[in-house]
Amino acid sequence: MTNLLLEAKSQLEELIRDALGRCVRSGALADEPIPAFQIEIPADTSHGDFASNIAMVSARAFHQAPRKIAEEISKELALEGSYFERCEIAGPGFMNFFVAGRWFSDVLKGVAADADQYGRSEFGGGKKVMVEFVSANPTGPMHIGNARGGSIGDCLASVLDWAGYDVTREFYVNDAGNQINKFGMSLSVRYQQHFKGEENVELPADAYQGKDIVAHAEKFAELYGDKYMDCDEETRRQALVDYALPINIENLKNDLAKYRILYDVWFMESTLHESGEVMNCIDRLTKNGYTYEQDGTLFYKATAFGAEKDDVLVRSNGVPTYFAADIAYHYNKFAVRGFDKVINIWGADHHGHVARLKGAMDAIGLDGSKLDIVLMQLVKLMRDGEPVKVSKRTGKSITLVDLLDEVPIDAARFFFNLREANSQMDFDLDLAVETSSENPVYYVQYAHARICSILSKLRSEGKVLADWKECDFSLLTQPEERELIRFIATLPNEIIESAKAYDPARITRYVITLATLFHKFYNACRVDNDDPALTMARLGLCTCVKTVLSNVLHLLKIDAPEKM
CATH class of the missing domain: 3.30.1360.70 (Arginyl tRNA synthetase N-terminal domain)
Incomplete structure (x- = not known):
């Protein structure tokens, strides 16, 4: 490359x-x-x-x-x-x-030779890297934080792929534990209310309150009638969860696919319990001397690795905690599936969990330094300069689906990657739909469309670049031409640096600057001019810029339109 x-x-x-x-x-x-x-x-x-x-x-x-x-x-x-x-x-x-001028010529010849692969490198050496992101609770719709996490995680995975790593995208489905018990309880109450009335079956304050729970219960009642009204509570809840959870997971897949996110693996937490991996990891921690029992509860010695307090692994009722499952999940990533590096995208509210989990990897006999966490700050949606908390359509908190109904997917993916994950961001809903140079994604796409228009016009006049050997790039000596070529040359390194820093925002900044430098060149240097050789050289330069813009936009899974 x-x-x-x-x-x-x-x-x-x-x-x-x-x-x-x-x-x-x-x-x-x-x-x-x-x-x-x-x-x-x-x-x-x-x-x-x-x-x-x-x-x-x-x-x-x-x-x-x-x-x-x-x-x-x-x-x-x-x-x-x-x-x-x-x-x-x-x-x-x-x-x-x-x-010397030869270097500038060779940059453009390299872009032409690599074409849609320009920017790729072998920096990562094919090392196996997993990026786990979103992993939203499957008991309800995805919120706006998942929208940012999805964009950051997916674009980071693309950056790592282009930098030469063997990348796996993974979604961890929490289909076990307290949230599923709560899900089952909420469904059971709504199912019983269908037959007995809301006034006769109380909905606990800690139950899930969403309309999606009611809809699941109503549909279940349509399918099975009152079959589960007279059975025991555990059987009723399990039947409802077995019905509703796959629907929710399928909805997650569909919503994320609409957002152009396709996962390589959907990993179910329940498999860790069914296979015995959770208890095996607990036994391993005990063997290594990092557990103790107190009042029937099994604790992990997190303080041995710098944590402020120890963590519960197994409750007094014998049920492992979510943290125990999380340790087993990451043991599976490293020891079972052999990833060289694991990167998790988490909300900033999970910052206290970072050191605990990395320490647990060391305690279990793995290398905690191979686990990296990208902490993502909150998103504030803005409209007319004011914060927005509810959807126009539903009147409820804005979900990923609500956002994509209002904002183009290109804009959502681009905007969420305009700033580093660890910085808070204001998402301007008005700007995201604006068709002007003020909208950064529109500005970049317009640069690509503009080049396509230039090439089309010259083609209609018989000025076609049939062979790159026709280009004498040594003629490109204007400051704007040289500046543009220099910047094109930095793309492979920019992708590498983005991969090293886990910061796909570097790539959005890169492509905005590239569009700016192209417009600057276009305004200063007439492409179609009186010198046929210079026209061909500038035509070649335009073609290379188009290639780079297209490559970066496709890396970000954003459309590169030919007309706007």
């Missing part, structure tokens, strides 16, 4: 080391070990395309002033045949390097 930025950086490091070797052999510099040095891209590329601190960090080793060292290195640089045309020394000894 093409990465001309990395290639140039590696080449420059070798050029500097070779120059240092010649300096030592000539006696200009002492024969001392070369200190670690950096090669960076300056914020202002007018000062150079790359910069190095080699002279600054070498002062002590070579017992000379940094500027003198820089001058000696500069004399010995053999740039002929490389991507670099010159070196300038600034201030006390900073070394700035300027790439």
